[in-house]
Amino acid sequence: MTEPLDKYLDETERCIRCGLCQKVCPIYAEMGSEPFVARGKVRLIRELIKGNVELSPRLKEILALCLDCGACVANCPPSVHTDKLVLEARAKITAEHGLPLPLAGALHGFLPNNSAQALVTKMAYFYQHSGFQKLLRGTGLLKALPLDLDKKEGLMPEFAPRTFRSMLGELPLKKDGKIRVAYFLSCMTNMVKPELGQAVIKVLENHGCEVVIPAGVQCCGTPHLAYGDTKVAAQLAENNARLLLETGADYIISDCATCGAALKKYDKLVPGLEGFADKVRDIAEFLVNVVNLRAGEKPVDGVVTYHEPCHLGRGQGVTAAPREILKAIPGLTFAEMEDADRCCGGAGTFNVMHYDLSMKILDRKLDSIRKVNPQMVATGCPACTMQLEHGLSRREMPISVVHPVELLARTY
Amino acid sequence: MLNQQILANLTKIVGKENVFTTKEDLICYSYDSTPIDHMPDVVVAPVKTEEIAAIMKLANENRIPVVPRGGGTNLSGGSVPVAGGIVMALHRMNKILEIDTDNLTATAQPGVVTAAFHQAVEKEGLFYPPDPQSMFMSTLGGNVAENAGGPRGVKYGVTKDYVLGLEVVSPNGEVIRVGGKTIKNVSGYDLIRLFAGSEGTLGIITEITFRLVPLPEAKRTVLALFDRLDDAARTVSGIIKQRIIPTTLELMDQKTMELIESFKPVGFPLDAEGALLIEVDGSAGEVDRQIVIVEEICKTSGAREVKVAADAAQATQLWTGRRSAFGAMARNALQVLAEDATVPRSKVPDIVREIQRIAAKYQLTIPTLGHTGDGNMHPNILVQSNDEEELKRVDAAIDEIFRAALDLGGTLSGEHGVGLAKQKYMDWEFNSSSLNMMRAIKKAVDPNNILNPGKIFLRGE
Numbered sequence: 001m002t003e004p005l006d007k008y009l010d011e012t013e014r015c016i017r018c019g020l021c022q023k024v025c026p027i028y029a030e031m032g033s034e035p036f037v038a039r040g041k042v043r044l045i046r047e048l049i050k051g052n053v054e055l056s057p058r059l060k061e062i063l064a065l066c067l068d069c070g071a072c073v074a075n076c077p078p079s080v081h082t083d084k085l086v087l088e089a090r091a092k093i094t095a096e097h098g099l100p101l102p103l104a105g106a107l108h109g110f111l112p113n114n115s116a117q118a119l120v121t122k123m124a125y126f127y128q129h130s131g132f133q134k135l136l137r138g139t140g141l142l143k144a145l146p147l148d149l150d151k152k153e154g155l156m157p158e159f160a161p162r163t164f165r166s167m168l169g170e171l172p173l174k175k176d177g178k179i180r181v182a183y184f185l186s187c188m189t190n191m192v193k194p195e196l197g198q199a200v201i202k203v204l205e206n207h208g209c210e211v212v213i214p215a216g217v218q219c220c221g222t223p224h225l226a227y228g229d230t231k232v233a234a235q236l237a238e239n240n241a242r243l244l245l246e247t248g249a250d251y252i253i254s255d256c257a258t259c260g261a262a263l264k265k266y267d268k269l270v271p272g273l274e275g276f277a278d279k280v281r282d283i284a285e286f287l288v289n290v291v292n293l294r295a296g297e298k299p300v301d302g303v304v305t306y307h308e309p310c311h312l313g314r315g316q317g318v319t320a321a322p323r324e325i326l327k328a329i330p331g332l333t334f335a336e337m338e339d340a341d342r343c344c345g346g347a348g349t350f351n352v353m354h355y356d357l358s359m360k361i362l363d364r365k366l367d368s369i370r371k372v373n374p375q376m377v378a379t380g381c382p383a384c385t386m387q388l389e390h391g392l393s394r395r396e397m398p399i400s401v402v403h404p405v406e407l408l409a410r411t412y
Numbered sequence: 413m414l415n416q417q418i419l420a421n422l423t424k425i426v427g428k429e430n431v432f433t434t435k436e437d438l439i440c441y442s443y444d445s446t447p448i449d450h451m452p453d454v455v456v457a458p459v460k461t462e463e464i465a466a467i468m469k470l471a472n473e474n475r476i477p478v479v480p481r482g483g484g485t486n487l488s489g490g491s492v493p494v495a496g497g498i499v500m501a502l503h504r505m506n507k508i509l510e511i512d513t514d515n516l517t518a519t520a521q522p523g524v525v526t527a528a529f530h531q532a533v534e535k536e537g538l539f540y541p542p543d544p545q546s547m548f549m550s551t552l553g554g555n556v557a558e559n560a561g562g563p564r565g566v567k568y569g570v571t572k573d574y575v576l577g578l579e580v581v582s583p584n585g586e587v588i589r590v591g592g593k594t595i596k597n598v599s600g601y602d603l604i605r606l607f608a609g610s611e612g613t614l615g616i617i618t619e620i621t622f623r624l625v626p627l628p629e630a631k632r633t634v635l636a637l638f639d640r641l642d643d644a645a646r647t648v649s650g651i652i653k654q655r656i657i658p659t660t661l662e663l664m665d666q667k668t669m670e671l672i673e674s675f676k677p678v679g680f681p682l683d684a685e686g687a688l689l690i691e692v693d694g695s696a697g698e699v700d701r702q703i704v705i706v707e708e709i710c711k712t713s714g715a716r717e718v719k720v721a722a723d724a725a726q727a728t729q730l731w732t733g734r735r736s737a738f739g740a741m742a743r744n745a746l747q748v749l750a751e752d753a754t755v756p757r758s759k760v761p762d763i764v765r766e767i768q769r770i771a772a773k774y775q776l777t778i779p780t781l782g783h784t785g786d787g788n789m790h791p792n793i794l795v796q797s798n799d800e801e802e803l804k805r806v807d808a809a810i811d812e813i814f815r816a817a818l819d820l821g822g823t824l825s826g827e828h829g830v831g832l833a834k835q836k837y838m839d840w841e842f843n844s845s846s847l848n849m850m851r852a853i854k855k856a857v858d859p860n861n862i863l864n865p866g867k868i869f870l871r872g873e
Contacts, residue, residue, distance in 0.1 A: 016742045017445045019485040023527075023548035032503035032523075033457065034440040034484060047439055058434040077739030 005049055005092045008085055012046035014078045015039060021072035021082070026343045026361045027065050035062045038072035038082040045085050048092075055093055063089050065357070067350055068226060069343035070314040087225055094228030112218045112236055114165060164194035168215050173201065177210030179291065182249035184240070184263060186256035187219050188382030199409035200255050200283055206412050207291040214243040220259040221269070226348055230269075237266045241273050251290065252280045255405060257312035257381035258348070264316060282312060283405050284380060288321035296411035299331025302375035304407070306334070307365065307388060308341040309381030322380055325404045329411055337368040346387030362391040370397065378404045414453045414497075418474055422456055422498075425466045430457040430504070441499040444486040445546075447747055448832055452479070452493040459504040461579060461587060461618040468616065469585030471498060477865050478583075480612045482523060482554030485546040487750055488831030490558060490611050494866040500616065502553055508532050509619070517576060517593045519621045522553020526560075538624040541568035544827065545738065553617045559609030561827030563660040566785030567693075568625075570827065572608035577621035580607055583614075583858035593621060606853070611829050612864040614857050631659065631693035632703050633727035635719045636710035637684040641665055641768070643714035644686030645761035648784045650713050651690075652757050656705055661785025662689040663764070668737055668779040675740035678733030684716070688784075689734055691727070737781055738792070745777075745794035751810060753817035754788045754826030766816040767791045773812075774805040788826035789817075814840065830868045838869065 021038035022028050028037035035044070044062060047053045066086045073081055165185060181204060189197045204211050217240045221233035240263070244252050254260035260282040267273040287293045304326055312318045319341075326334045345351060345361030365388070369377055377388055380403055388401045423431050432438070432455040443449040453476075458464050471478045477497030484491055493499050506523040513536055520529060526547040533540050543562035544550055550560065556578070561570040577591035590603045607615055638644040644663055651661065664672075664687045669680040680687065688710065692702040703720060710718045721727035741748045755763045764780065767789065771778040777796075782789035791813055793806055814824055814837050824834045824841050839847060851869060854861070 013746075016748060017443055017447075018738070018742070019445060019483060019546065019549040020739075022483060022485075032506065033501060035437055040440040043439060043443070044436055053435055053439065056434070056436065058436045062436060077736075077742035079743070 003049075003092065005045075005088050008088055009046065009049045011081060011085060012042050012049065015042045015046075015076075015080045016078060017043075018077060020075055020077065024071040024075045026067060026069060026071065026345065026364075027357070029364075030357055030360045031065070036065055038076070038080070041066065041086060042080055042082055045089050048089065055096060060093060063093070065354065067310070067343050067345065067347040067361075069310040069347065071310070071341075071343065074314050087228070090226070090228035091230050092228070094230075099227060099229060112232065114216075114218060159192055160194045162194075164190045164197040165215055167194060168213055171198075171201065171213075173211055173213075174205050175210065177205070178208045179251065180210045180212065180247070180249045181251045181253050181286070182244045182247040183211050183213045184220075184244060184252060184254045184256075184259060185213060185215075185217055186254065186259045186382065188386075189255060192386075193382065193403075196255060196403050196406060199403070199406045200253070202409045202412065203283075203287065203405050204253070206296070207287060207294065209291070212247045212249060214247055216243050220256075220262040222258050222262045223348055225262070234269050237262075237269045237273075241266050241270065241276055245276070250279070251286060253283050253286055254280065255283045255380065255403060257282065257309035257315065258383060261311040261315035282316055282318050282321070282380065284312075284321040284325055285316070285318045287405075287408075288324045293324060293328055295325075295328040295330060295408060297330060298411045300329050300407050300410050301331045303333045303335055303373070304376040304378050304402075305337045305369060305372045305374040306340055306404075307337070307344060307369075307377055307379040307384055309379055309384045310341075310343050310347075312380050313341045322378065322404045325408055326378055329407055332407065335372045335374060337372045339364070339368055342368075344384050344387045344391075346381075346383045348383055351387055351390075358387070359391070359394075362387060366391050366395055366397065369399065374399060376407070377401050378407060380404060414476065418470065418476065419454065421470050422454065422467065425463050425470070426456050426458050430459075432456075441481065441484075441501065442493070444484045444489060444491045446487060446489045446492070446831075446833060448489045448492050448494075450492055450494045451496065452499040453496050455499045455501055457501045457504050461581060464500070464581045464616050464618055465585045465587055467498070467500065467585075468581050468583060471862055472584045472860055475860055475862060477862050478616075479864050480522075480553070480557065480616045482551030482557075483525070483546065483549040485549050485554070486558065486831060487752070487828040488558075488611075488825070488833040490829050490831040490864070490867060491554075492832065494832065497862075502551065502616075505553075505618070506551075511536055511538070511624075512593065513538070515593050516624045516626075517621055518624055519577075519619060520552050521619060522551060522556075522617050524552045526550050526552060526555055533624055534627055537627050539627040540574065540622060540624055542571045542574060545735075552620055552622075556608050556617050556620055557610060557612045558829045559827070561783065561786075561788065563662055563783045565783055565788065565827070566661050567657045567659045572605060574622045574624075575604050575608055575620060576623045577619075578604055578607055578617060579619035580615035580617050583860070583863045587618075588615065591621065595623065609829065611831060611867055613854060613867055614863065616863075628659075628693035628695075630696040630699045631691055631727075632699050633721040633730055634688075634690045634692075634703060634706055634710070635721070635730055636688045636690065636707075636715040637681055637717045637719075638686045638688070638714060639684060639716050640714065641686035641764060642761055644688055645764040645784070647688060647710055647713040647715070648760045649758050650709050651706060652785070654705065654709055656692075656702055656709075658702070658706065658785060659691045659693045660689070660783065662734060662781065663687070663760075663784040664689065664734065664737070664781045665764075665779060667777065668741075668781045671740035671744060671779060672733050672737055675743060676733065676736045678729050680733060688715075689730060691731075734781075737779075741779060741792050741794060745796055746798070747795040749793040749795060749806065749810070750828070751791050751793065751813060752788060752826045752828045753791070753813055753822060753824065754786070755817050755820045755822035757785070757787045759820040759822065760784050760787060760789075762820055763787075763789055763817060763822070766820075767813060770809050770812045770816070774809040776805060776809055778809070783826075786826070787822065811837075832867060835868060835870050 034040040221236040224233035345358040351358035477495040479493040481491040502523040505521040544560040
């Protein structure tokens with residue numbers, strides 16, 4: 001029987017070993033050794049397909065250290081799709097060895113389960129606001145836990161008092177508009193940033209859109225793909241696509257770089273979804289390229305810089321639109337930072353699984369931010385937002401992280 | 413060859429976390445940028461000179477081959493461990509130790525990435541000119557060992573021209589120090605020149621002191637387009653003859669421009685047979701003076717159009733096009749064999765004609781570009797398949813290109829080194845007395861032939 005990975009042999013052989021990936025790989029910049037750069041990984045996956053190496057612990061370790069940021073692909077002369085190769089190899093690992101238990105729980109039980117998300121949000125909010133968190137931090141109890149949880153606990157975002165999903169019934173959504181758009185509710189907007197959801201609706205309605213929000217959508221499936229669980233990812237994709245299409249919307253809008261990138265690939269994951277991806281737009285892309293971007297008149301003061309999420313810039317090719325939004329906001333000064341498109345090291349759960357390495361990658365981003373000295377960092381990805389907020393507070397830099405659309409919403 | 417005792421000793425020297433023996437790790441150190449590969453037995457990553465000296469003593473006593481490795485971007489097979497043994501990965505020795513703004517020198521460890529070094533010294537208003545195409549990945553140690561060049565070689569020379577001092581660990585584990593911060597130094601034999609370009613066969617470079625120059629105040633770029641490639645090539649000699657030494661003087665043929673335009677278009681024409689991309693640098697007044705003369709020479713040598721980049725952005729765009737040439741070629745072939753036959757500058761038109769003749773004779777696509785201002789050509793042979801018949805034609809064409817370069821008074825390699833790729837041609841360039849002297853040096857320095865064995869000379873020699 002041919003393995004699904006086998007069909008990628010040609011892709012691995014297109015690598016000309018020039019090593020240009022060394023220039024851009026954030027993991028290699030910290031590790032410096034060949035197994036951790038695209039050239040090495042591509043070679044190892046080639047040998048895996050050829051049967052010269054096995055799914056050994058060392059191979060798993062090497063393949064785990066990839067942010068899926070796509071910088072290598074963008075800079076590769078023959079455009080070898082290392083990101084795709086790594087995900088396919090991880091799928092092989094999961095297919096043959098299964099998922100580690102805690103991960104399986106998160107990926108199968110929690111993330112796709114909307115009522116579990118609601119419960120956890122409540123519990124987390126209670127934990128963060130009841131003084132229990134302070135107690136745990138103060139007593140050093142966290143330090144006693146394994147896996148340097150005391151440091152990682154700081155990665156946990158501030159949860160909202162209730163999920164955005166639970167508020168949907170109460171939202172005064174306008175029932176008319178020139179364009180009907182379906183807004184895909186991301187897990188992070190749902191649990192952590194309901195105010196982002198409100199800003200998105202406000203901005204869309206200000207652009208003459210009728211917004212519909214199917215409440216039954218689940219996780220976009222990216223975490224599952226990252227850990228090689230193709231099967232559950234496809235189930236999620238199928239359900240989400242069906243609900244979004246049933247709205248009869250002209251466009252499907254995402255405010256999350258990662259969800260948007262995933263939605264745009266649903267047709268590759270589920271048969272019969274041809275044309276689905278053509279309807280999907282990131283919110284910034286939609287505002288600038290589809291409806292004529294109009295900012296309101298209320299000024300937003302301050303200096304803002306922009307962190308380009310990997311899944312928005314390289315992932316979806318959306319680079320100018322978020323910056324256009326920031327430049328259109330009255331009163332705001334936009335300042336570009338160095339290496340704005342470099343991965344912040346968040347990468348979904350990479351920062352939890354590989355905390356120290358992730359923090360080194362983040363430090364470079366914080367250095368770039370510091371040089372600009374802004375009051376705000378704008379970014380269109382909740383995972384980046386969490387990572388940046390964690391880093392900024394760790395280094396005591398008084399800078400807030402916002403979605404470009406949140407700033408835009410303040411102008412109306 | 414490697415028993416448990418030796419592995420235990422290596423572990424004692426560099427620590428467990430810096431000795432790699434899994435098949436996965438070994439595979440990752442089995443190749444460089446050429447298609448050649450061979451597995452090492454172990455990879456070690458030392459962090460200081462003393463560790464390297466101890467490893468070399470151990471290797472020498474046990475006759476274990478050692479191959480030093482930087483970024484692994486060689487184009488001649490230099491860091492492929494063809495005899496197995498130890499690959500010494502130098503990425504942990506990546507510190508810039510000092511930038512001396514009084515003496516205009518900088519001292520660095522071998523694992524510093526070349527482009528990072530550029531950035532660091534340029535921040536101080538200083539300039540380290542060598543700019544190999546791989547500078548974003550290559551390391552200073554590798555650059556010295558391979559004596560790397562680059563486009564700026566025309567005006568500024570190559571890596572060896574900037575090395576003032578070296579610390580090197582010899583094959584038997586002795587630490588050697590030669591040179592220093594002085595500009596003049598004629599004490600004893602010039603071992604610096606011996607180690608520069610020794611391709612890792614004579615010692616492990618552990619510290620380098622470079623000479624720096626002031627960062628030029630201004631630079632400008634010209635693109636000259638020619639209907640006939642021959643005119644473009646003749647213009648190269650013409651400019652040099654006028655006593656103008658540009659910073660870079662790059663020639664591109666029609667095929668190269670075609671590939672660039674189909675990959676990352678920057679506005680090169682598709683109907684010009686050749687183009688010259690010329691940069692001059694210096695003081696602002698001097699740059700303006702030179703650019704007028706260069707423009708004039710191009711026009712009188714038959715250029716159909718000469719464009720002077722109006723600003724830095726336009727210049728950057730042109731250079732981005734040039735730099736994407738290799739990528740453009742890589743997309744259009746299974747393998748790109750980048751050769752670097754080099755001729756005296758006056759012979760540039762002849763070697764360009766020869767390469768075209770050879771490409772036609774063997775029905776191969778050989779887009780040619782090069783740092784032609786210093787006679788360094790880069791015929792890039794696009795290999796389309798693993799078909800034996802095609803590979804035979806490729807081999808024959810490479811043979812003929814080297815023969816042509818040597819017949820014109822040139823050399824096998826301007827900047828990539830001999831390594832494995834060109835060893836079979838060594839007796840075309842050197843008579844037996846010359847080769848014997850090189851072998852005698854190797855034997856005297858490395859009597860057990862443990863350092864990067866099998867390179868430069870044919871095996872068994």
